[in-house]
Amino acid sequence: MPRSILLIFLLFGVASAQNATGRGAKELHVGVILDLGSLVGRMARTSIELAMEDFYAVYGNYSTRLVLHVRDSMSDDVQAASEAIDLLSNYKVEAIIGPQKSSQAVFISDLGNKSHVPIISFTATSPSLSSSSLPYFVRATLNDSAQVTSIASLIEAYGWREVVPIYEDTDYGRGIIPYLIDALQVINARIPYRSVIPLSATSEQITLELYRLMTMETRVFIVHMSSTLASDLFIKAKEVGMMNKGYVWIMTDGVTSLIESLNPSVVESMNGALGVEFYVPKSKGLDNFTTRWNMRFQIDNPTDGTSKLNIFGLWGYDTIWAVAQATEKVGLSNARFRKPGVTKNSTRLEDLETSSTGPGLLSAILQNKFRGLSGNFDLQYRQLEGSAFRIINVIGKGGREIGFWSAQNGISRKINQTRLATAHSGSAPDLNPVIWPGDSIEVPRGFEILVSGKKLQVGVHTSGYPEFIKVEKDHITGATKARGLSVDVFEEAVKRLPYALPYEYVIFGSTEDMTSGSYDDFIFQVYIKKYDIVIGDITITYNRTFYVDFTVPYTESGIAMVVPVKETVNKNTWIFLKPLTPGMWIVLIVWLCFLLVLTSSYTANLSSILTVQQLQPTVTDVRELLRNGECVGYHRGSYVKGVLEELGFDRSKIKPYDTPDDFNNALSMGSNNGGIAALVHEVPYIKLFLAKHCEGYTMIGPIYKSAGFGYAFAKRDPLIGDISKEILNITGGDAMIRIEKEWIGDQNNCQNMGTITGSGSLTLGNFRGLFIVTGVASTSSLLIALGIYLYKRNKRSAKVMQQYIETQQEQGIDGENNEPEEGAGCRRVEENIQPTAGIEGNGQPIQRHVAEHLSDRSRQTSTVMQNASNIIHRGERTTDLQTEPI
Template sequence: MVTSDLIDTHKVEAILGLQTLEEVLSVGEIVSKAQIPALSLLDSVPRWALDRFSFLVQVSPSHQFAQMKAFVAVLESCGWNSFTFIYEDINSASTLVMPHLMGAIKESGVQMSSIVRLSSLSSSSLLGELGRINTKPCRVFLVHASLEMGIHIFQNAKSLGMMERGYVWITTNLITDLLHTVNSSVFSIMEGVVGLGSSFPEHDSRFHDFSAKFQKKFKIEQPEEETNIPGIFAVEAYDATWTLALALSRENMSGQKLLDELSSISLTGITGEVQLINRQSIASHIFQLVNVIGKYYRQLGFWSDGLGFSEVINDTVTYNTSLQNLGHIFWPGKPLHTPRGWSIPTNVKPLRVGVPAVAIFKEFVEVKYDHNNHSFTVTGYSIELFKETVKRLPYYLPYEFYPFTGSYDSLVKQVYLKNVDAVIGDVSVVSNRYQYAEFTHPFTETGLMMVVPITSYHQQWLFVKPFTYGMWIITILFSIYNALVIYLIERKHSPELQGSVMNQTGILLSLAFTRTISKNSDEVHSNLTRMTTVAWIFAAIIIGQCYTASLTSMLTIRRLTPQVTDYEALKNANAVVGYGKGSHVARYLEDVLGFKSENLRNFTSPEECAYSLKNRTMAAVFLETPLTKLFLSKYCKSFTPAGTTFRDGGFAFVLPKGSPMVPDFTKALLNVSESGTLRDLEKRMLGSEECVDQDAIHDEYGSLGLSTFWSLFLLTGGTSTVALAIYVIISLRKYYQREGVSPITIISDIRKYLMYRRKRLSRKVSDLESRNTLEMT
């Protein structure tokens, strides 16, 4: 009614004010019908309201989203990732900050622990709400309320001991921008509070002139008020008035023309540049931070969107991301260090943590039962890592372990069924498990590996391996060729190189496979022979040394090769492969790799796995990478990884879907890793990766046995035996020919001798039997 009267009776051409959303909505509809611009000083006019009411203009800059980003920057700088939001629900405008707050924390790792909605100044309701949030671990509070409500909040918080050491209180501009108006008694109950407030150049000469005039007039009109310093609200109203006055000063400005003129004006006011875009003042991106100390407050510095924190605002300032660079902050209770942002609550229920009771590799998790005392203990690498991670959470988190005997899929499902609150152990990150829970960042290597028995590279024909077949052929051919050249050159001069064809052939082969001829240099008649011999010896020395070095390397370096290198060969041969009982690997082998279900076998311990591989009841086993390392550290001389490492998610902690603790645990896990604690735990709990196999299939790879060279011994022994046999036969033949004895006679004599020995043996057997018969009678 008042607005209509102003328009109809007083014929106003514009309206300035509208500080609440209710005023904006009621007046906006009226002025839009009358086509008279209405300038609102509310800094959070919704965009939909401006679109609905075409003559509504927001002249105070909107900075709620940027202010919430500044708040998040403070939290991240201090290492706090959780806070409690306290707001006053007295009008619609107070709730408009919520979307901006949610948008700001969405872009960060900060989370809202809880929300407190206040709608009255009743001390009992305030005490009840504050007492409720005081039972939670979070100790960081953001207060978005009017100054009057804020004072009541801090009075009740002080009575509950919530303004002491360990607590953090941060206020928005609704309180901070009015701190200059309160007295010292209010500061005493707010000591330690950090406030985010609007910023404008207070040292500018225009503000000084305005402030002097403002204080003079204010003292005349409000003589009872002690504080008369103008704040951001007075300054913004002053700039808005100047903007409207400048537009009205133009000729024939009213209605739509006046609205267009307001949008075209750009001036430098006390708050800075004043400009309207789409009937909305350009947003402010700079906020001041203040700290209540003693009976007043001091300015800490500024935060600029996209730049960070700084002590002052000018063209040469250096920005940084740390609030600590602005100087020491006096938090509640005046601690020497920044509060950690959480504390031990009074009634927090312990986190129910499920652990696999039948884990195959006890190094990761093992449940030991004490049946006498009806209790159990849980140990292992995953358990210790969980404890170290919880220590680094930004809040207190008690927990209790609950053993589970089912499969790992069933264990993860318990989180979804709310039977447990988390799961830890050697639990792999698998895609189908995401329908029941969420996972932290993996704390182990990822991958699935195939492990198979090994075979030694040391074979009976290893001595031929240093050279390729082509090299052996070329070496032999050149040796024969060089010997033939020497033979042809020296043949006429050396009686030893003459004789029968058989004798000359033997001499030629002897020359081919000896380093030099048996004659000394004086007995060589041709320089061509000497030249050929020198070149041949030089080449033979180089080739021989290279052969020796290569063979030495092969013999002294342990070389083990897998018996199978491709899982496809196992699948095509219908070979039996193994997996850890209860793990997701069985499904992967069947669904992804294509193994038949009847060819899959599970095992329940590393010992059973090794026994099955050694006895060939399983051709290979498939293990996650961390389990593969543990297994091979025990059986490194018997088995080896082979083939491709398949994609796998690694081990991680399991938490409920949508749990706000997932980023907290992930960040804490990274902290454990970066601090070196993770590596220390691996060494202490999982041991080193050095081989400790005491039950190897191949006993001593460092010593060379008969198996390596039996073929050489067979070759040289066989050659010697054949040569000896030929020599004996030829010698005997010559002897009997010389004595005139026929070979037939020799055979007859041998037969007679053998028959004589047989008769004597038969007689001795008969005598022995007769003697035994007499003794028995």
């Protein structure tokens, strides 16, 4: 745009301001202290001038008007204080806007307390400025502590565990550090080193500090300093090779907000860095103002043509509006002020007068809320509250937006994303892709293992169970060798890392006694930095986490019991009745339609009961051991002893043992014979014990929860995350099955977990009750059948005799009388049967006839009875025996 047009805009603004002044408005003098030699100071001055023009162009009818007195602090704290005293003493200003730096604001705010003049700074961001000790200080900007949560979320999203802050040695630089440390502790990240750079540092000093950082393993750096010092830092970082692949640079708002205004060579050296800055919502008014601001800034600062409006310029603009509105609200009827004199004849602090307008003006500023160019402008808490930050990736000549952070949504790709989230929620996939230093698209690990001849010292300790870890010294080479399940898992995890990890084993304890020392002492060697890592069958416990960090466990967790088992073959005589309840037996009788189903169910259930041999544990609950006063065993040196004491066991009932054979012998003896009733041990050891002593024992529990076995690292060691990830990969695949099979054996061959079952042989005793019932039923049936037979035979004989007599009577054998008297028939039969002396010839034929007849009947009866007997023996039922009539 031609320079002439810019001058027209400028003259128009000045004319508007003069028109407003000419209406007789009452003036309120306001001091402005800026560092006009800095980029931020020059930007802020342009914004303030435009704010004055715009405000009184809109509110030209106001009865009050601000009169600004701009002063240059020359980036010096003493100069800033001197200018503030001059403004208060000689110009009787009712408010001071500024100063620019946090270090300057401390003393000037004390002057404001003394004179009751509000001090409003839109650039002093240090958290060390507290409104409780400085009641007249108002921060029209964000506290630096507001951005630490967004930075911590970014670090957590990418999984970095260590960061190094690089900050300037000023109140501004130091103020953020305590809040940054607290935010990082929440996400379990730490600061191993702080790099403090003085404002007066030379290029050589900066280079020397960068070389020191390169000798460390951490590769994540947070830069918090002025744009001038940050420019020198990044140029040197690129020269020494710290802007290559593998490095991470994160810039705070103070640098990020000025990216587009820095020298292109500086921005190029920052390529790949991330930055966070306060998010400013877009609006039409902001676009229009930005255009006007760019034109005015080019006129005022022709040598800063590449500079662009940033958030500090917007806050300066909104601050003028806030003060002007508060001034109109309070009014100046009781204000005491005077016009500046020609000379500055007094700068003594004791000559400072107390403002009568200041308290009311401060209250009006704090109560004023409006929608400014920077967004919602609300100073009720004596500072602005940040709700969202923009995350950028420096690429080319500027910053590319990769996402946002907000208190409501955490990290997200879009600012208006609606989802419930915690302050630290979000992950790397929630952001747009990043081009990292060295033009890499691979997310840096955040640390580098230094391999300059130094190997990681891995402490090893021979276990009481050599299957887990056994350590020995090579007498020829002197090297330490370790083998076992714990060693194989560790070496497999290291082998799978995407980078080389040189290490060597170091024996814990003396060479003569490699098992000396407890496991707590063993782990403590990491805390005192004797070892970098310790591996083995190390149980992850709560008290140990106070001085080391553990990987995820590579074994199962918990403490359980090993107890003997007893055979419980069911020898109940009436066991065959158990498959059905008494009620079911009666169903069985009534509803014969279910006979087939019930018979099948009965057969299956009964066969299961009779053919399964059950092995039950002798003890099923640890409290049972306590009640009975039983002795229990544990592995000597294990923390299990403390667990047993916490459960209530008397120390005299707790016996230590060293080897699995010792456990076996003690369990075989039993508690009453000098042994133990149960072995209380960790689950991995119990599985190993049962793999060797399958018969006769079982596991009960777990009775106590623990985290399993893991490897111990120094607190917040960055290797923990990578090793843990590989351990999860191993334990979830075939590799762990192969390792366990090699060292523990095939655990499927012995299933001694809980109740053990196995098939047994059937004996006569199993069916004793059934045999008794069958015998009783058979004998009873035989006796009943015999009784029925005899009864019917006698009855049948009597019937035959009766029929014969009646036949003879019908034929007249008994004489002429056809109706013999009672008993006559019997007598006649007897008489006819008896031989008669007087009738010898006639008597013999009759007697012979009767005898032959009876003999034939007897034979017929005998034949019928024999047939009946045969029918009975064949199991056939008959209701009546048919005979031929006589």
